[in-house]
Amino acid sequence: TGARVVLTQGSLMGRFRGYEGRLVCVDTVVVEGFPVTDPVRSTSAESLAYVIYTSGSTGRPKGVLVEHGGLANFVRWCVEGYSGRGVGGAPVFSSIGFDAVVPNLFGPLIAGQTVHLLPEGFDIARLGELLVAGGPYSFIKLTPSHLDLLTAQLTPAEAAGLAATVVVGAESFSAASLEYWRRLAPDVVVLNEYGPTEVTVANSVFQADGLVSTRTVPIGRPIPNTWMFVVDYAGELAEVGVTGELLVGGMGVVRGYHGRPDLTADKFIPDRFGPVPGGRLYRTGDLARVLPDGNVEFLGRSDDQIKIRGYRVEPGEVEAAVVSHPMVTAAHVTVADDLVGGPQLVGYVVPADAPAPAVLREYLSSRLPAYMHPTAWVFLDGLPLNPNGKIDRKALPTPGTVTTSSYQPPVTPAEHDLTRIWQTVLGRDRIGVFDNFFDLGGHSLLAIQLVNTINRDTPMRISARDLFTHPTIRDLAGLTAAMVAARDGDTVVTLRAAAPGGRRLFCVHPSGGSVHWYYRLAQSLRDGDGLLGLQAPGVEGDAEPLADISDLVDVYLRDLRREQPTGPYALLGWSLSGPIALELARRLRGEGEHVDLLLLEPSWPDRRTIATLRQTIAEHRHAADLIDALVAQRAAASTGASVSASIVELERQLTELASSSDVLSEVMLELDSSVTVRTAGLLYEAFVAWDPVPYDGDADVVVTPECVGADLDHPSKASVGSYAEYLAELERLMPSGPRIHLVEGDHLTMLGPDHAPEVAEVFYRVVGADGPAISAR
Structure with a gap:
């Protein structure tokens, strides 16, 4: 410095x-x-007060230049808002290199109160004991992890007499943590403080007078002489309730970063919204939204978002849902990048009464889509904390097992063989014979890898579709050769068998060709009814992939008639399979059959959509070529050829391609054939080349709020245009006028565990089992 x-x-x-x-x-x-x-006195408000270093996402610490004006403004607030609530001062038990020490140190001193210094390097297990011995205090400033620790360590009497006010900050404060503390000390004032180091310790506060309805405790409103705004992706003020980046302005905004003019210019921008001309705003990188009452809710870090099988996931949102379980006292959710099958969520749980992973999965199924569920769970006596009271991520144990309450070890030789393969493919040390493949994080590409390994290393011969009806090791081990051979070469995959007299819903695969997406919808149907998926040729088996929708429909008509010779038929298409389902319905109707057609946010090959898919098609072609080359090089290596450098380079290219793509996954590196990826690419090509023929029968279309609210600046995943344009295209292709139904969620989550039951209920209305359609026009 x-x-x-x-x-x-x-x-x-x-x-x-x-x-x-x-x-x-x-x-x-x-x-x-x-x-x-x-x-x-020789200083002014613009003079430098201190430089404090914070860790950066690149690992290079940043020296934050804090000025006297911002520091004085914050400390004045601390004296009025914290120290003024009592006469007992405050304890200091965090490092002086962590700016959370500022209110604990300066607040009491300026108010003429005592600063209580806890012993350096004390055992964190004694935190409650040491605080009680020095209390009562005017206030205690601590992290949510510290508060969880005190909740477990203190009696109600100790908690009630500890301090007039508890100030929580530095990390996301879950509603569940607040609730646990409230049960212990209902009369203690709890304040949630927010602010990065770059705005001089903190700039907003929320007084939690009771329990809150949000998953995390709101961060409230700005302290005096500061302000904050939530902006959308275009940098404009976001509407109430809309998630965006949080910007902070006012006296607390620091000078910048020491010796980092480039980073300072990027993070500190002109203030277009605040009351002071010429001011600056700090771009926090935090996601937030303004609540209807004007308070702000913190939703996590934008740079914490990661991609899990193509979905964008915010681990903090998952963590808040986990910790809301009544048997969980604390939790941390992170991402493990080194597990088989690509990045996966890991849940670290401190239980009050240890719930089994199956119980947590069931609990989360009503709160989060399946792709946001942790696939590994680690139960701890307490979350490891660093000296500043934040979670010490480096001290978290590596997830090694997925345990279930009904763990059953393998018994037969076939079960032992399958268990070994499942453990390798799923990256788990312990899997029971009744554990469900999909609950363990299985998806279509892992299913193909699993099937390939089983067929190569065991006498069994199965297909990926067998995992839908036999998703456990015990079920799969009992699958006979006759059962597999009976379905070989057929595109129809039974996800749920119908009882005699039950309804059958035929679902056409979306992009990629697999029908595993309909697994939750199948589970949501009523007793006796069945769901059969039409899976693209080439996804598994020896069938040649097809690149023309007319040819695909020929195959699907043949197999559908083989499964159900006469109507009435119920057809469903989702996303890019909309044109296929529409053509299938048109052909059946032309043959005199009655068809109930249900389309879930179908996409159409309009000009804008085609333009967005050109890159996707190119990525699939390139990936397929790389996979073919990698498979060939690995085969050469098995014969003793010196090709290790070529293999490493091909793996690097595939990894980079998966990282930059919205649809491809690093699981490609484990495939022993490119046919799955090539099939998916050909399906995109078939979609782009197709010119849909209008359908003159009745049709029902399901949309989500994301689709209804779309415009050119905020397109939905179903259409890159506005909702008005989307409706016009629907009416052109279905001139009888489609009935529109609205379900919650968005394009990617509408078939997840939260919303699949809503789609199922629409299906029953369409086939006449229940009341009228709900219009969203």
């Missing part, structure tokens, strides 16, 4: 070898001869 003077102690003098400024050892300095009067 270029500091001219350093104050230190004798035990630390050795750390400053080579320092050319003035080094003052406070243990030995002679104070006689110095003036006894107050020094002349």
